[in-house]
Amino acid sequence: MLEARRTVQALAALIRVSVATAMQYRSNLLFGLATALLVDAMRVAPLLLVYGQREQVAGWELPHALLVTAFFFLLFGVQAAVLEPNLGEAVQAVRSGALDLMLMKPVDAQLLVSLRKVDASSLFPVVSALLVGGVALGMTELPGPVDVLLAVALFGSGVVSLYCLWLLAICVSFWFVRVDNLRFLLWSATDAGRWPIDVFRGPVRWILTAVVPVALITSFPAQALRGAWDVELLGTSAAVSAAFLLGSRWAWRRSLAAYASASS
Amino acid sequence: MHLLRALPDIFRVSFAGVVAYRAEMVIWILTSTMPLIMLALWNAVVDEAPLMGFGPTEITRYFAATLLVRQLTSSWLLWELNEEIRTGSLSMKLLRPMHPLWVHAADMLAAMPTRMVVLLPMLLALVAWRPELLALPDAWALAVFLPSVFLAWLLGFLVQAAFACLAFWLEQTQGLFALWFGAWMLLSGYLAPLEMFPEAAQPLLGVLPFRGMLAAPVELLTGRATPQTALVDLGVQLGWTVVGFAVVRALWNRGLARYGAYGA
Amino acid sequence: MIEARQLTKVYRVPVKKPGLWASVRSLWDRETRDVHAVDHLDLTIGEGERVGFLGPNGAGKTTTLKMLTGLLHPTSGSCTVAGHTPRDRHPDFLRSVTLVMGQKQQLLWDLPASETFVLNRALFDLDRVAFQRSLDELVELLDLSPFIDQPVRNLSLGQRMRCELAAALLHRPKVLFLDEPTIGLDVQVQAAVRTFVAEYNRRNGATVMLTSHDMKDVASIAERIVLIDGGTIRFDGPLQQFRQRFGGGRRLVVRGVEDLGDLGFTSAEGRASATVEPDQVNGLLQRVLERHPDAEVTVEDPPLEEVLATAFGGKEG
Structure with missing residues (x-):
């Protein structure tokens, strides 16, 4: 219990420092916000193009597809602000030997290594997510409280699996220091999350649910918000994130053991 | 002439570099599979009924061609040059009696054969699986395709060179480039065939530089171009190439003067 | 050039x-x-x-x-x-x-x-x-x-x-x-x-x-x-x-002798050394040889580090 409290305190302190750093560069922040909003607007455009031609695509109407996009922007923000910077930090730490120092701290090493930094200036997609989500909800009936709660839970569960995926990348970096390209690969793979999962068929659909679990984060919560959830949906999400949690924790321990015996 | 004499050796060394980074190269190529994600969406759209002459076959052919042309025309000059300017390693390159941009250009071209080695089997497998995808374009279209795809590559290279030169003054060139890249994805035919855009937008799309960077060669390859559109596209590409050269030249010279004034 | x-x-x-x-x-x-x-x-x-x-x-x-x-x-x-x-x-x-x-x-x-x-x-x-x-x-x-x-x-x-x-x-x-x-x-x-x-x-x-x-x-x-x-x-x-100019002195080094402290020598590792102005080298040499007629004495330029320290007035070595 004491260790858990210490871990939380340590993480909070690290995050405070990150935010303070970002606030040092206010003009950069404004510029970043402007570019992010413009880029995100261009990301929505193809959807409008498609729905300019069709009422429905793979069973999804425009407002619901927009909800998927909103969750996609949230995913984007989490990934850019939390997951990616920490992979970079971890690689640095392995290279410079600072990892040894981190492992000496009396807090959970996995959390300390994988969540030590928040790049607050990359959180702008959250603004886009709120804008797009607001517009989408304005176009349909408002979801009921149960739907909202489920959507939040599903999104959380999806984020956990995505975190585990990036943690696996950190584990890989213990062996291969050059993981820049792995970063790009994760980014481009998660890009598929911007469309409703039903447009994908066969193995791709399965991959996007269980291997690169973007559907869990974008389509599943959107499904809940439109009231179209069922037990299978909830069960899949829970099962996939549980598997990711266990698997990544195992991989982390294995890598630490390998790291400890490899370095001198 | 010195450049021509130097080319074979620059190629040879760059190629050795490509071989040294072959794992990264494969990941890079996998990273640019975005067209396949778009394909899934558009496939779902045209599944019920063809749209603007695009059925499932045509849309698959379109995005397969997009994938190919994208691989043939992509550059990573921006990241390389940014890094050189930031770390000062540009200084060492400036002490050689050849323009660093030429060396980079040769470097990028040298990676081309390897990219093809990875990509062609993928395309061949696709064609073997769905033979109806293969529709060889007319001889004239194939002949025009070569200069068209070269100009598309050159335009992309010049754009990145221009944005990279901004690193002589700014630290946020990547944010600016993201803005450009967003516009490019939307307006070049990367996310959707340009035919899907409203009629009113077509003349504008025709004169902007984006079309010449992707859609023009893709349409030649998929047999959707006519001799008239091909000629106009080539003209527009040439025009923007001239503009690009002028801009890069001006930015480079000024940037170098600044580099020389403030520390190298 | x-x-x-x-x-x-x-x-x-x-x-x-x-x-x-x-x-x-x-x-x-x-x-x-x-x-x-x-x-x-x-x-x-x-x-x-x-x-x-x-x-x-x-x-x-x-x-x-x-x-x-x-x-x-x-x-x-x-x-x-x-x-x-x-x-x-x-x-x-x-x-x-x-x-x-x-x-x-x-x-x-x-x-x-x-x-x-x-x-x-x-x-x-x-x-x-x-x-x-x-x-x-x-x-x-x-x-x-x-x-x-x-x-x-x-x-x-x-x-x-x-x-x-x-x-x-x-x-x-x-x-x-x-x-x-x-x-x-x-x-x-x-x-x-x-x-x-x-x-x-x-x-x-x-x-x-x-x-x-x-x-x-x-x-x-x-x-x-x-x-x-x-x-x-x-x-x-x-x-x-x-x-x-900057390390005008010469350095006298005497091997195997320790008892020259009174003449301004410092001893280390079985050798004594002293740095003096060039015109004082002969006088000092004589006094050393009076005391130890068979001593092995050499006259050297001081190490460049010392010269540089003088040149920069103790700013940096």
């Missing part, structure tokens, strides 16, 4: 005051301060000379080298190197000079050094015969053959530096600018680099301009010393004269 007239480099650095309001104000009202990195420097170096360019950190050494290689543009004044104005970056100029920086590298990191050599052959447009000849010579002088085909990232720092030197000299430049070439190297490699530079100068009659913190570099390579501090030249003359 190298000619600088009133060469001046002024950096304008922003003055940053603490506090939020000051940061906001600085958006439109930037306060700046001028820093004279190099201040009206006059310097003439002839063909084949070996010059040690000394000075404390921030004295303007690297700034001067970068202006002489065309990487930095002078704020005022002019310089000519090998008949060219460096900032024009004329291809003939670039072919006749080279710059080696101990902390920057041009070798391709993930490839063997031999690939960088081939690339430089192409970039400098060397004909194959001349290239092969200078490569063979460099490989032999620097003893590169054991590791020339290993990726650079697997080389030790010393091996890498030797390859750097080879890459920088393939085109047989007439002027060598060496900026801290031995920094971080172990003693043997440092010695090898020094011998090599001297040998290159002897064989090719090349002009060498060297900055270093390591006085052994300077003592073994340079025949002329230019001392710079605060962007201006404090001394310019032969190495011998530099010693006399």
Whole structure:
């Protein structure tokens, strides 16, 4: 219990420092916000193009597809602000030997290594997510409280699996220091999350649910918000994130053991 | 002439570099599979009924061609040059009696054969699986395709060179480039065939530089171009190439003067 | 070969005051301060000379080298190197000079050094015969053959530096600018680099301009010393004269004797030494020999580190 409290305190302190750093560069922040909003607007455009031609695509109407996009922007923000910077930090730490120092701290090493930094200036997609989500909800009936709660839970569960995926990348970096390209690969793979999962068929659909679990984060919560959830949906999400949690924790321990015996 | 004499050796060394980074190269190529994600969406759209002459076959052919042309025309000059300017390693390159941009250009071209080695089997497998995808374009279209795809590559290279030169003054060139890249994805035919855009937008799309960077060669390859559109596209590409050269030249010279004034 | 007239480099650095309001104000009202990195420097170096360019950190050494290689543009004044104005970056100029920086590298990191050599052959447009000849010579002088085909990232720092030197000299430049070439190297490699530079100068009659913190570099390579501090030249003359001017004294060393403390000697490791003005050497020598008629006494120049410490007035060693 004491260790858990210490871990939380340590993480909070690290995050405070990150935010303070970002606030040092206010003009950069404004510029970043402007570019992010413009880029995100261009990301929505193809959807409008498609729905300019069709009422429905793979069973999804425009407002619901927009909800998927909103969750996609949230995913984007989490990934850019939390997951990616920490992979970079971890690689640095392995290279410079600072990892040894981190492992000496009396807090959970996995959390300390994988969540030590928040790049607050990359959180702008959250603004886009709120804008797009607001517009989408304005176009349909408002979801009921149960739907909202489920959507939040599903999104959380999806984020956990995505975190585990990036943690696996950190584990890989213990062996291969050059993981820049792995970063790009994760980014481009998660890009598929911007469309409703039903447009994908066969193995791709399965991959996007269980291997690169973007559907869990974008389509599943959107499904809940439109009231179209069922037990299978909830069960899949829970099962996939549980598997990711266990698997990544195992991989982390294995890598630490390998790291400890490899370095001198 | 010195450049021509130097080319074979620059190629040879760059190629050795490509071989040294072959794992990264494969990941890079996998990273640019975005067209396949778009394909899934558009496939779902045209599944019920063809749209603007695009059925499932045509849309698959379109995005397969997009994938190919994208691989043939992509550059990573921006990241390389940014890094050189930031770390000062540009200084060492400036002490050689050849323009660093030429060396980079040769470097990028040298990676081309390897990219093809990875990509062609993928395309061949696709064609073997769905033979109806293969529709060889007319001889004239194939002949025009070569200069068209070269100009598309050159335009992309010049754009990145221009944005990279901004690193002589700014630290946020990547944010600016993201803005450009967003516009490019939307307006070049990367996310959707340009035919899907409203009629009113077509003349504008025709004169902007984006079309010449992707859609023009893709349409030649998929047999959707006519001799008239091909000629106009080539003209527009040439025009923007001239503009690009002028801009890069001006930015480079000024940037170098600044580099020389403030520390190298 | 190298000619600088009133060469001046002024950096304008922003003055940053603490506090939020000051940061906001600085958006439109930037306060700046001028820093004279190099201040009206006059310097003439002839063909084949070996010059040690000394000075404390921030004295303007690297700034001067970068202006002489065309990487930095002078704020005022002019310089000519090998008949060219460096900032024009004329291809003939670039072919006749080279710059080696101990902390920057041009070798391709993930490839063997031999690939960088081939690339430089192409970039400098060397004909194959001349290239092969200078490569063979460099490989032999620097003893590169054991590791020339290993990726650079697997080389030790010393091996890498030797390859750097080879890459920088393939085109047989007439002027060598060496900026801290031995920094971080172990003693043997440092010695090898020094011998090599001297040998290159002897064989090719090349002009060498060297900055270093390591006085052994300077003592073994340079025949002329230019001392710079605060962007201006404090001394310019032969190495011998530099010693006399700043370390005017001679050092008397007596071996196997300990009891000379009263004569101003300090003892360490079985030898006693004292530094005195040149005109007092004979007197002191006599008094030592009176006490120990068969003592083994030598008269030496003081180490260059001491000389330099005197020159900078205790600023830096």
